[in-house]
Amino acid sequence: MGERADNRTVLEIAGNDRIAFLQGLVSNDVTRLAGRMAYAALLSPQGKYLADFFVSERGDTLLLDVHSDLAPGLMRRLGMYKLRADVTITPSPLHVRRGLGTPPQGALPDPRHPALGWRRYTDTPGTAPLIDWDAIRVAHCIPETGRELIPEETYILEAGFERLHGVDFKKGCYVGQEVTARMKHKTELRKGLITVQITGTAPVGTEITTDGKPAGTLFTQSGGQAIAHLRFDRAEGPMRAGTATLRRAALTAS
Known part of the structure; x- marks a missing residue:
């Protein structure tokens, strides 16, 4: 039950x-x-x-x-x-x-x-x-409260809320609607949540780098995969998070 x-x-x-x-x-x-x-x-x-x-x-x-x-x-x-x-x-x-x-x-x-x-x-x-709900979440790039979703920091479109049926662009006004609509219609998302392949482990919150340049943040890990918040222009090649190595998985960007 x-x-x-x-x-x-x-x-x-x-x-x-x-x-x-x-x-x-x-x-x-x-x-x-x-x-x-x-x-x-x-x-x-x-x-x-x-x-x-x-x-x-x-x-x-x-x-x-x-x-x-x-x-x-x-x-x-x-x-x-x-x-x-x-x-x-x-x-x-x-x-x-x-x-x-x-x-x-x-x-x-x-x-x-x-x-x-x-x-x-x-x-x-x-x-x-x-x-193992984390395994399901990681496989489908689904953020969790208090992990990938951080109050006063996260933008819901970067977190994939459109893909997760968590935002309606036709419903009219609500608190924060203007910013969300502008991100949807007037800008191109340059960063967001992506499922990556990971070899090794690193603590949640570890900075991800590409060629020594900041690329994002590592979050939940399970079964050789992880959810990461990444700059899309730095997510195409090999990446590192502490001692772990990362590579972008199938296209699951928010």
Whole structure:
């Protein structure tokens, strides 16, 4: 029935204005959630990532599935934007379960990538985690909260949110929308997340170099591959991260 998703917190948004309230704040469209889940981010006015989360409906409430480290800050920021909106934002007692294969009743597919299976919200936690989610993430270049996704630093288009169905360019205004739209339509991305082949290991955060020149940063590693944030013009040849050697894998740039 699914293993527990450690380090996840569920928040509930209730009230008559809940959908309009969230729609004006986050990167994805939350007006069409019937039978589906959305992946979205809250950005700063400067367009930088603050938090990412899953949004789904449960009766007359919206559920936000967010990393536990970001949950208190997300609640505070949402509260700042509340003003006179008819909404309440509270922690939920629900637990997050996730798994692969055929989803059980009440589960919804992870909207980022089919390889990530499904998520479900229940009154009791699931079984002990056994699935190597990092291996799946690295193989498909999927960033994780607190690793590749860094508050006040990451730009969501460099992190692949368009590919991961985490941003909607037709939904209208939201916080940080102007910067995100400009990056999409008026500039060419010069850096972003890429899956690389790695020989050896190096700590997360190690600087990557090409011919001695800074090229990016190394992140999650698994099975001879790694996620790296790289300058695309310095990602074509051999690279180094500490004592590890890197080479660009198949084209999976954000």
